[in-house]
Every structure is written in structure tokens, then in C-alpha cells.
Amino acid sequence: MPVPSQRYVRNHLLSILSPDDYEAIQSVAEGVALGRRDILIAANKSITHVYFLESGIGSEVAATPEGRRIEVCITGPEGIVGVPLLLDVDRTPHETFVQIEGDAVRVEATAFRRLIEERRLLRGIFAHYAYVAHLQTAGTALSNGSHTLEERLARWLLMCHDRVDGDEFPVTHEFLSTMLGVRRPGVTTAIHSLEGAGMIKARRSHVQVLDRDKLKAAAGDSYGVPETEYRRLLWARR
Structure with missing residues (x-):
């Protein structure tokens, strides 16, 4: 797939680069389609590429060693998959896979490292994103330990809503139970609670956000800190 010109690129980080920095990335990048469950970064293996999601x-x-899994961070068109490479780390114990299918601009790891070594302004923008991703991970830990399941679910749905076009996106109860680290019956109860309050509409394998303001109220202080910092550091550059 061809890499779009900067005028048409949908990834926000790429859209706010200087034209010269964007051309440098474009010269070593390729466009790729991402299917659901595709592995972007394998656990404990060398990171081969970074991905600037255009959609999805x-x-x-x-x-855990026993196989229990929990989501710690999500990335959409606002960011980059492959943050460890920004920190000069070539692998991570975490796995990153495609939750919602889409497209991306992909850059091979060696070429990406060369770019961030040579281009200070580009490195600075990506470093700001790495900071925001850290805040999201910290917020997930805080939410898991301090908030109710309904608050955590509302936060997760808001974060997905932030990253998709429209108000509906695919998700199953089973997937949510894994990502939130809870049993499936608890997720089902929480979904029914939010649905009963008119915040969402759930149907098989999909959720539709009906009232974002109510959903934000339900999430309380579990949602908003990384988003505020993203707007301050990165969205204002647009």
C-alpha cells in the first residue's frame, strides 16, 4: 500500500511533523493493512517495526507465566506502536496486537532509530507521545486498583470511542473480560448497567455509544488525565 502525502495522512503524530521530517519518514515507510488479532509486537522478541495507525x-x-492477560495500553490514530524503540529498547515482555482492524504506516526498526537519532524535533514529538502513553498505563493501574468495574468499563469504552470513526465498534464480552482482567459475568453485569442507564447500546460483538457525556460521568476521575496531557502537548501543535 502507498504511504499518503502528509495532507491526507490520518495519524496525528505524522500530521504535525514538519514537511521535511514527514518526507524523511515517508521515504522509508510502507502502508500496511492490519487484520484483527495480527501481532504487531511479539513478547520478548526483537521489535521489527513501528506502526503509525491510520485507523483501527x-x-x-x-x-503472567500462567497465561493470565490484561490490557495495559491502547493505541489508535493518535499514536505509535513501538514506544520501546524511542527509549533505545529493542524488545518488551508485553505483546501488542490488533484489537480493531485498520491501516497503518509502518517503518522498519533500524530505519526508525536512525531517524530519531538524526532529527531532534521529530524525536521530541515522539517523546511527548511516549510520556502520554506512560500516563495511560499508569492510569490503567490506578483504575484497576481504585475504581469499580462500571467505572473501568466506561473508561475503556471512552478510550476506544476516542480512537474510532463513528459511535460503534466491535467488542465481545469475552474480550472485555480478558482486557479488564475480570470474569465474564462481571463484564456482562457492568454492560447491562451502562446500557440500562442509556449510555450505550450493546448487541452481539458490538457496542454503540449513545450518550458520551453520561459515559464520562460514569467513568468519573478514571478518565481524562492522559487525554488532557495529549491535548496540551500534541493536539495544540495541529
Whole structure:
């Protein structure tokens, strides 16, 4: 797939680069289609590429030796999959896979490292994103330990809503139970609670956001800190 010109690129980080920095990335990048469950970063293996999502969502997951998994960070068209490479780390114990299918601009790891070594302004923009991703991970840990399941679910749905076009996106109860680290019956109860309050409409394998303001109220202080910092550091550059 061809890499679009900067005028038409949908990834926000790429859209706010200087024309010169964008051309440098474009010269070593390729466009790729991402299918659901595709592995973007394998756990404990060398990171081969970074991905600037144009659409869709990537899910970063931590796992125990016994195989229990929980989501720690999600990425959409606002960011980049492959943050460890920004920190000069070539692998991670976490896996990142495609949660919602889409498209991406992909850059091979060696070429990406060369770019961030040579281009200070480009490196600075990506470093700001790495900071926001860290805040999201910290917020997930805080939410898991301090908030109710309904608050955590509302937060997760808002984060997905932020990253998709429209108000509906695919998700199953089974997937949510894994990502939130809880049993499936608890997820079903939480979904029914949000649905009963008119915030969402759930049907088989999909959720539609009906009232975002109510959903934000339900999430309370579990949602908003990384989003505020993203707007301050990166969205204002647009």
C-alpha cells in the first residue's frame, strides 16, 4: 500500500511533523493493512517495526507465566506502536496486537532509530507521545486498583470511542473480560448497567455509544488525565 502525502495522512503524530521530517519518514515507510488479532509486537522478541495507525486500535497486553492477560495500553490514530524503540529498547515482555482492524504506516526498526537519532524535533514529538502513553498505563493501574468495574468499563469504552470513526465498534464480552482482567459475568453485569442507564447500546460483538457525556460521568476521575496531557502537548501543535 502507498504511504499518503502528509495532507491526507490520518495519524496525528505524522500530521504535525514538519514537511521535511514527514518526507524523511515517508521515504522509508510502507502502508500496511492490519487484520484483527495480527501481532504487531511479539513478547520478548526483537521489535521489527513501528506502526503509525491510520485507523483501527492496537492493544498492549501484559501476561503472567500462567497465561493470565490484561490490557495495559491502547493505541489508535493518535499514536505509535513501538514506544520501546524511542527509549533505545529493542524488545518488551508485553505483546501488542490488533484489537480493531485498520491501516497503518509502518517503518522498519533500524530505519526508525536512525531517524530519531538524526532529527531532534521529530524525536521530541515522539517523546511527548511516549510520556502520554506512560500516563495511560499508569492510569490503567490506578483504575484497576481504585475504581469499580462500571467505572473501568466506561473508561475503556471512552478510550476506544476516542480512537474510532463513528459511535460503534466491535467488542465481545469475552474480550472485555480478558482486557479488564475480570470474569465474564462481571463484564456482562457492568454492560447491562451502562446500557440500562442509556449510555450505550450493546448487541452481539458490538457496542454503540449513545450518550458520551453520561459515559464520562460514569467513568468519573478514571478518565481524562492522559487525554488532557495529549491535548496540551500534541493536539495544540495541529
